[in-house]
Amino acid sequence: MLEALPRAPLTTHEEALGLLEMHDLMGTGLGWIDIHILGSSLLARIPLWTLDQTLAEAARQLGIGLLP
Numbered sequence: 001m002l003e004a005l006p007r008a009p010l011t012t013h014e015e016a017l018g019l020l021e022m023h024d025l026m027g028t029g030l031g032w033i034d035i036h037i038l039g040s041s042l043l044a045r046i047p048l049w050t051l052d053q054t055l056a057e058a059a060r061q062l063g064i065g066l067l068p
Contacts, residue, residue: 008046011039023062029054038062 016035041048049066050060059065
């Protein structure tokens with residue numbers, strides 16, 4: 001059943017670096033995996049729901065956050 005779920009595209013290293021710089025995310029408390037998750041959500045144009053407050057705030061600022 002998990003295989004039937006839609007998949008978000010993977011963010012490349014270069015895309016993640018671009019996202020980090022373009023949106024001034026350095027020093028915000030986000031980890032490298034968080035940046036990749038944000039990038040994948042942006043590429044897929046799907047909202048991101050998380051209980052991680054730092055990641056949720058970044059998603060909200062990027063226009064892809066959902067309120068928990």
